[in-house]
Amino acid sequence: MKDWIQIVNRLEQLLLENNELALATVVHVDGSAYRRPGARMLVTGDGNWWGAISGGCLEGDMLKKAQMAMMTQQIKLVTYDTREDDPFQLGVGLGCQGLIDIVIDPIRSHLEAFCQAMKQAVSSYEPGVLGSEWDENDLSSFQYVYSPLSDIHSFDTDKKAILVQKTAHYRLIQGKSTLLEYIPPMPRIWIFGNQFDALALIQQINLLAWEIHWVGNVQKMNLQGKKSVKQVYDWESEYQILPDDSLVMMTHDFDRDVFLMRKLSSLETFAYWGVLGPQKRMDKLQGQLNDEGIDISELRKKLSSPIGLDVGAEGPEEIAISIISEIIAQKNKRDGQPLKFRDKPIH
Structure with a gap:
């Protein structure tokens, strides 16, 4: 693209x-x-x-x-x-x-x-x-x-x-x-979170010319980051997720993730949805939603959490690359293995 x-x-x-x-x-x-x-x-x-x-x-x-x-x-x-x-x-x-x-x-x-x-x-x-x-x-x-x-x-x-x-x-x-x-449709990605790792992801995605929508506390967002995205939204804003959109939740805030999952749990189609954090955190998040009467067991099968491909990424820039790699692999229905092990044509 x-x-x-x-x-x-x-x-x-x-x-x-x-x-x-x-x-x-x-x-x-x-x-x-x-x-x-x-x-x-x-x-x-x-x-x-x-x-x-x-x-x-x-x-x-x-x-x-x-x-x-x-x-x-x-x-x-x-x-x-x-x-x-x-x-x-x-x-x-x-x-x-x-x-x-x-x-x-x-x-x-x-x-x-x-x-x-x-x-x-x-x-x-x-x-x-x-x-x-x-x-x-x-x-x-x-x-x-x-x-x-x-x-x-x-x-x-x-x-x-x-x-x-x-x-x-x-x-x-x-x-x-x-x-x-x-x-393909214009690639769109939604990034939820204000921390520096969200900014690193925005910087990497801009190299791909994807359309970026950034959700968080607008007052705390990096000024340069805000200039390099399509649109910014506050947590409480209304927005529309399209079927080919990708979502990345990296809030570093458990209560905020509960809020977002509650708000977005009715989504049926999306290209990718990743949630930052270990499995135990995702288990706790699912348990919290279950207590509220929201069953995300089927949705969780589609989620990527922990997020990204297993490349041993360290630091926000490497983690951003591993996340983008997983998004690309999932969109193209690939498993992210080394190409030398692929027994079919590359393209």
């Missing part, structure tokens, strides 16, 4: 400034590659770029090709093949063993359409599908179409599959190519 937000924000600004631009998009990968279909690189005529199409081995060459596309104002389809040990093939020995097709689009009207589509996508709180379509024999036909989940009645079988699989898919049928990309 961060790449999309960064590219869209920069693209919008550069279009207003009437800069010379090109957008490189990975549309198809066969074999191993550092980036997957949908990875993008925005290039300006003066040689600056944002985003990435590889781990660094292709960007230099892509910059030159993008500048050439800007000069000719023609869309280009570039293929890099690093599957064989050809000493004259760019990318050999740099970690990739695959074939990568990349479309370079310098057409301003196309980039304006892409910017509009992606602005709609990255600001949405529902998932959707971005379709990039073009004719293999006429690259000038390149177009972008974004379809939010609310338009699902108009989705074909492939688009519905993309929503389920949460991935990207390239297809070529009778000379017409289509890249369908799953665009």
